[in-house]
Amino acid sequence: MSEQNQQHEQEHHIVSPTTYLIILLALLVGTAATVAASFVDLGEWHIAAGFTLFWNPVVALAIATTKMMLVVLFFMHVKYSPKLTKLTVSAGIFMFLVLISMTLTDYMSRAWGRW
Amino acid sequence: MSATTIVSLPDQSTARIPKMNFLTKENGLLSWLLTGDHKRIATLYLISITFFFFIGGALAGLIRLELLTPQTSLMAADTYNKVFTMHGVIMVFLFLVPSVPATIGNFVIPMMVGARDLALPKINLLSWYLYVVAGIMVIYSMAAGGVDTGWTFTTPLSTHYLNTHVISTGLAIFVAGFSSIFTGLNFIVTIHKMRAPGMTWFRLPLFVWSNYAASILMVLGTPVLAITLVLVVLERLFHIGVFDPAYGGDPILFQHLFWFYSHPAVYIMILPGMGVISEVVSTFSRKRVFGYTAVAFSSVAIAVFGFFVWAHHMFIMGISNYAALVFSLLTMLVAVPSAIKIFNWAFTLYKGSITFETPMLYAFGFMGLFTIGGMTGVFLGSTGTDIHLTETYFIVAHFHFVMVGGMLMAFLSGIHFWWPKWTGRMYPEKISQLAAIVTFIGFNFTFFPQFILGTLGMPRRYAAYPPEFQALNVFSTAGATILGVGYLLPILYLTWSLKYGAIAGDNPWQATGLEWQTQSPPLTENFPVIPIVDHEAYDYEWLEHQQQKEVASVG
C-alpha cells in the first residue's frame, strides 16, 4: 500500500501557498498594466498596403493570454499534471483558434474582391 | 458455393439464458430509471431512438407521398416545409447522432476495454434523460405547429421572418446537444483511463477507435452548435442580434458557426458506423482487419480534418472565393481517410472465409452505398460542380446515401451483430436476411433516381416541381414504400426473438473481443474478474486456442 501512496504523492504534487501568492500578485500587476495600456495610444505597424496592425489590442490580448497561462499552469495545476492534461488543454486552445481563424479567412478575404 | 455459417449455438435442448444477468439483476421501474448500468442505459436509449426513428420515418413517408405529384396536392407548401424540417431535425439529432454511440457504444465499449462500466455512470444516465427531454420538446414543437426553417435554421429566415416554433425546437436541440456531449465525454475518459491491464491502445477493437474519434468531435464541436442556437433564440426573443442584416448582423456568421458543428456532426454520425463495419467484416471473414493501424489512424484523421472543412456547405452563400478555394482543397483531403477504410475492409475480405449472415449483408450494403455516397461528396466538394448541384436533389441523394445507405445500414448491422449478446437470443436468420435485401433494394429505388433529379435541376425543399420530374419522383416514392417494409420487419422479428429466439450462448459468432468471452446477456458487472489482456485484436488463433482449452477442461 505504501507504494501506492508514494505514487499518489508523485502524481498529485501539492503546490505551495507561496507559489499561489506570487501568481496572485503577478495577475494583479497584469491587470494594472492592461488598464494602463488602454489609456495610451500604442500606435500601429503598417505591414503592407492595406495591412495595418494596431498595437493596443495586441498588447491587451497578450497580457490577457499571459494571465490565462499563469492561472492554467499554477492555479489549475497543469504544470504539475500528467501529459494527457497538457495535451487536452492544448487541443482545446487549438480548436478555439481554428474556429476563429478559419472563420476570419472568409471575412478578411471578402475585401479582396473576386479573383 | 456451400451455404456455410459460422454460427455456433449451444445445444438448444439444454441451453438456458443465464439466471443472473443485467436484465434480471433488479426489478421494477425505478431500477431502470435510476440505473447506472451502461447496459441498461443502452437499452433505454435503444427504445427511445427507435421511437423517434419511426416518427422521422413517418414524416419521410409524408414527404414522398406529397412528391408523387408535381403540385402541392397533399398539403400546403408551408406544411410541407414543416414536414421536411421535422424529418431532418428528428433524424439527425434524435436518431443518427446518438444511434450507434448511445446504444451499441454504451452497451459494448466498457466490455471491449475490459471495464465494469463507463467512467461516469451518473453522467451516462443524465445523458439519456437529456435526450428524453429533448425528444419531448421536439414533440411539443411539432404538436404546437412545427417549424419550417429546414433543419439548418438559416438566418434571418429563422430569426426574423417566420412565426413558427423556432425557439422551442432550437432549445430542444440545445438539450440534445448536451446529451451527445456527455456521451462523448464519458467515452473519452473511459477509453483513456479504464482499459484493463494489458489492453494497450493498439489492442483495442477498431470499434473503440471509431467511437473515440467520434467522441472527440462530439466534445469539441457540439458546444458551438449550442451557443449558436442560444444566439438564434436571443435574436428571436429580443429582436436584436448578430445574424440579421436589419440590425447590422451577418447571416453568414450564423452559417459559419452552425456548420462548424454540423459538418463534424456528419462524421459523428458515420464514424461509429464504420466501427461496426470493422467488427462485422472481420468476424464474418474470419480474418483480422487488414491494416489495423491505418484504420485506427484514419478514424482520428477523419475527426481532425473534419473540423477544417465546414464552409463547403456555404460555397454559394456569399463567402469569399479565396475561402471557398481553401475549404474545397481541405474537403478533398478529408475524403482520403474514408477511402482508406473502404480499401482496408476490401483487403480484409480478400482471401477471408466469408459467410453471409445478416450483419454481413448489411455491411456489404454499407460498403457499396457509402462508397457511392462518398464519391458524390467529392463532386460536391469541388466548387465548380457544387454551384450547380447544391440545393438540388443531388445533395439530398448524396447525404441519404451516406447516412441511410451507410450509417443506418451500419446501425442495423450492429444491432443484429450484438443482439445475441444483448438479449441472449438469436434473431431469426432467414427473415432478417430477407429484410436486409428488401432494404437494399428499396433504398436504391428511393434514392438513386434523386441523383438524376438533382443533375436535371430539381431543387430540394420544394413541395411543387416541374411536371417533367414526376416519373422519377414516383419511382422514388415506390422505392420508399419498399424501404419502409424493410425497416418495419426488424421491429417485428427482433421483438419476436425476445421470447422465441434460439438461445445464443456466449459467442454465437465465434468472434474475438472481450465482450464475447462473457455470458449473454452479460452480468451487471460485466466480468466476474477483470481480465488481463495478452493478445492482439482480432486474434482468431487465440480464440481457437481458448476454445480448445475449454473443450479439454470440460472433459
Add this chain to the structure above:
Amino acid sequence: MSDSSTIAGGALAEAQHEHPPYQRHHFETVDQQFDATNFAMWLFLLTEVMFFGGLFTAYLIMRNWYYPAFVVGSHQLSIFWGTANTAVLIASSFTMAMSVWSAETRRKGLLLLYLCLTLVFGFTFLGIKAIEWHEKWEKHHIPGPSFSVQSFVDPASDPEVYKEYHDNPLQADMAQKTQEYFFLYFAMTGMHALHMVVGVGILIFMIFRAKAGAYTSGHVTFVENFGLYWHFVDIIWIYLFALLYLISRH
C-alpha cells in the same frame, strides 16, 4: 461455449477489494477514480471553451465591422467597476486555489475559511455586475425597443462620459450599431454571470459538505475539480474584461 469464465486475475484482484468508502465500484483504485474524474472535468472545460468560442467569434466579426461604435459603446462601461471586478475574481481564484491546498493538507478550518472567502468574492462580483447592469438600464443602453442612441449621436448630452473621453458624435447608422456592442456585452457577461451563479451555488453546497469533513479525509477530488471550473470562469472574465472594457480608452 457456455462456460463464462474469463482470465483470472488471481490474488491481485482479491487484495484490491478493500477500498476507501468514497471509491466507486466500477473503479479499480482511488487513483484511477481521481484521474478519470479530473480528466472528465478538463474535457468539460474544453466544451465550455468552444461554447464561449462562438460568442468570441461573433464579437470579433462585429468589432471589426463596427469599430467606432464599439469604442464609443465601451466608454459607457465603468473602468473602475470593471477593474474592481477583475481584481475580485483574481482574488477569488487565489482563495479557491488555497481551498484546494487546505483540502489536500487536511486543514478543515482553513478550507472552510477559504471556501467562504471565495463565496464572498463570488457574491461581490455578482453584486458589482448588478450595479453595472442597472446603470445600463437607467441610461437606456439595453438593446431592444427601449434603446437610445442619444449618448452616441450627441456625446455632450452624457456629461460623465463626455468629460473623460470627448467622443466625436457618430453618424446615425453607426450609432445604431452600438446596439450590436451592447447585445454582445449582455450576451457575453450574461453567459459568464450565469456560470458564476452555478459556481456560487455549488460553492454553498461544498461549504456544507466541507463542514461535515467530507473533503479533509483524503477525498479532495470534488474540491479540486470544482476549482478547475472556478478558475476557468475567471479566465473567461480576464478575456471579457480586455475585450469589452479596454477597447480604446485614449
